[in-house]
Amino acid sequence: MLDVKRMVILRDLAQHGKVTAVADLHGVTPSAVSQQLRALESEAGASLMRREGRGLRLTAAGAALAAECEHVLAALERAEGAVRALDDDLSGELSIGCAPSALGPVAAPLVAELARRHPLLRPRIVQAEPEDAVPRLRRRELDLVVTYHYHLLGEPPAIGTTSVPLFDDPLCLALPEALRPAVAREGLAALRDHAWISAPAPSSCREMLLHACRNAGFTPRIEHDCGDLRGALWLVATGHAVTILPKLLCDGPPPGTAILTLPGRGRTIEALVRTGAKAQPAIAATLATLAALGAPAPSGGRASGPQDAGGAGLSGP
Numbered sequence: 357m358l359d360v361k362r363m364v365i366l367r368d369l370a371q372h373g374k375v376t377a378v379a380d381l382h383g384v385t386p387s388a389v390s391q392q393l394r395a396l397e398s399e400a401g402a403s404l405m406r407r408e409g410r411g412l413r414l415t416a417a418g419a420a421l422a423a424e425c426e427h428v429l430a431a432l433e434r435a436e437g438a439v440r441a442l443d444d445d446l447s448g449e450l451s452i453g454c455a456p457s458a459l460g461p462v463a464a465p466l467v468a469e470l471a472r473r474h475p476l477l478r479p480r481i482v483q484a485e486p487e488d489a490v491p492r493l494r495r496r497e498l499d500l501v502v503t504y505h506y507h508l509l510g511e512p513p514a515i516g517t518t519s520v521p522l523f524d525d526p527l528c529l530a531l532p533e534a535l536r537p538a539v540a541r542e543g544l545a546a547l548r549d550h551a552w553i554s555a556p557a558p559s560s561c562r563e564m565l566l567h568a569c570r571n572a573g574f575t576p577r578i579e580h581d582c583g584d585l586r587g588a589l590w591l592v593a594t595g596h597a598v599t600i601l602p603k604l605l606c607d608g609p610p611p612g613t614a615i616l617t618l619p620g621r622g623r624t625i626e627a628l629v630r631t632g633a634k635a636q637p638a639i640a641a642t643l644a645t646l647a648a649l650g651a652p653a654p655s656g657g658r659a660s661g662p663q664d665a666g667g668a669g670l671s672g673p
């Protein structure tokens with residue numbers, strides 16, 4: 357019988373390509389990873405890897421077994437859900453990863469509503485960007501993730517996860533009020549010579565900004581790296597920088613800041629769960645609560661309609 361945990365290590369080797377990367381992912385030594393892989397070869401009765409230089413490459417048998425890992429994990433998630441569904445006591449801890457921009461508008465109402473609907477369920481909110489949250493979900497450190505994806509980037513859900521869309525969050529151009537007329541005339545290209553603010557790399561928010569500006573015919577001059585993107589509005593208010601932000605981050609801008617909603621689809625706020633886990637009672641209850649909450653109500657801020665962005669449209673699927 358094949359050991360599932362060892363199959364996961366093989367799957368991760370297929371994805372990351374290096375034993376050291378897999379060791380870092382699992383918090384063990386490279387020698388421990390190698391030992392588990394050798395044990396899996398013995399269980400499979402086949403050669404799963406071959407050494408190539410200083411690294412390892414999967415054989416055809418290894419690649420085939422790694423590809424089956426997600427099916428096995430999904431089946432185990434469904435089996436666990438079937439067992440737990442027989443227990444009417446919806447209780448225990450549920451670890452929920454949440455993108456920083458969704459903490460206020462999504463996570464806070466979720467915690468309050470779960471306390472009302474399911475008082476014995478204990479949601480634990482963990483702030484995490486998608487780059488960190490998704491690997492933790494796959495490692496079972498998180499049970500569910502509230503995250504997002506940008507339509508400009510066209511990235512599918514991570515392997516081994518299932519996406520449940522919650523609501524759309526448009527993109528907004530944040531700029532000094534004095535630049536509004538130029539953008540109305542020329543679109544995003546009017547800002548080609550200005551300083552830009554972006555999330556630090558690597559980040560899907562940064563990739564989105566770069567992609568949007570390149571679609572408008574220029575590469576932005578990013579002068580400010582800002583992990584707190586809501587705080588970036590205060591840099592914009594100085595009159596010396598511009599940025600693109602999701603609308604969820606644009607409520608209550610400081611004086612002198614114009615917020616122009618860009619046409620087209622921006623990003624989707626979504627819940628991610630491990631494939632096969634949607635039927636687990638606690639996860640199903642949380643997804644149902646998120647669906648019932650729906651999109652946050654408009655903040656009443658100064659966001660303008662798509663027409664105010666002039667020709668600053670972003671192309672996308």
